[in-house]
Amino acid sequence: MSQHLITHLRHVDIAVPDLARQRDFFTGTWGLTEAHRDSDLAYLAAEGSPEQYVVRLREAPEKRIDLIAFGAATVADVDALAGRLATSGVKLIREPGLLQTPGGGYGFRFFDNEGRTIEISTGVAVREHRRIEEGESIPVRLSHVVINSADPEGTRAFYEKHLGFRLSDILMHPRIGEVMYFMRINSWHHSLAIARGPHPSLHHASFEMRGLDEYMRGTGRLLRAGIEKIWGPGRHMPGNNTFSYFLDPHGNTLEYTTELEIIDEDTWHPHSYDFSNPEVSDQWGTANAMDEFVTAKSFNDPDKGLFVPPPV
Incomplete structure (x- = not known):
């Protein structure tokens, strides 16, 4: 693929059996902030990042990676990537469309060669974030x-x-x-x-x-x-x-x-x-x-x- 249409890493989503314990660790010890909550989901932001969240936690019977998400610059780039993947025989899980996750946006999901779920998206609303101050030992x-x-x-x-x-x-x-x-x-x-x-x-x-x-x-x-x-x-x-x-x-x-x-x-x-x-x-x-x-x-x-x- 000659064009570099993916711009950046957005978030990693993890499923765990004990959501409360994992959320408490990430927010109380690791230094992330719970930005959104939805029943068995917790969306955790980094204070210095414009991303709506950098980690999503989901309660599930077994631990797994739910997905790894990357950003693209435009809707056209998202559509181009989805089209090229489908043409190459890569299985799309979700066709390009509006996202229902915090911040909205437009994206799609697919399996990589070993079966991981990958998401590509654009147009997600920027989260209000701040400069991390000197001495603050939390993730940017x-x-x-x-x-x-x-x-x-x-x-x-x-x-x-x-x-x-x-x-x-x-x-x-x-x-x-x-x-x-x-x-x-x-x-x-x-x-x-x-x-x-x-x-x-x-x-x-x-x-x-x-x-x-x-x-x-x-x-x-x-x-x-x-x-x-x-x-x-x-x-x-x-x-x-x-x-x-x-x-x-x-x-x-x-x-x-x-x-x-x-x-x-x-x-x-x-x-x-x-x-x-x-x-x-x-x-x-x-x-x-x-x-x-x-x-x-x-x-x-x-x-x-x-x-x-x-x-x-």
Whole structure:
């Protein structure tokens, strides 16, 4: 696909068995704000983001990713993407039309190659948001989403061919081969990354903090609250962003980050980083070692929602 019609990452929607507990964690500990509520749904916004919400929670018997949502600039772009996907044999879940979610807009849904539900939309009303002040240790925006894939090469090819994603960097290991693809849709180093895993699932969702001080304050605040830390604090080499990974109440991995690299499209060339070099995973050398425990937590549970669209 020659035209880059997707503009940005909008939100990630997660289903969990205990909505109240998950909502309390995201609003009381993680730093999001409940912007809308509808029976068994909670729409959570980041105070610094114009998006109506960056996380949607839904109560369901089993944990799953409900969908990952991306934005487009115009109705014509949404229609063009839907038409190209349908022509290429990609299954549309919902034809382009008016959205019934907060902020309205116009969009459609489809399954990706492994059965995740993806939404593309435009024209969603801008939420009243604010500048995050110095020292505030709450997320500014949703930074990126990383998915586990049993076929990372095929998943990368799907997002490049059908959605116009571009490869920023590759993470590799001498014994395993290529283990992660960092994919971009704008000047941010990555909005989506695809990790090699035993099954499709959520690897982690990452939230951008105001700066280094706020990132460290947030990391410390969660540690003091007794939230289980998986990995960090440290700074990755691909993307040059900081990282602190924690587990939410349902075993999903969430990240505080900041200073994700902004790249120049005209001069950027993808790098292949050797993950066996400790500085690649953590330039500072401050994080705990990446070991089997961290890896197992990142694999998460197999997603129960593949090729099954969420009910709302």
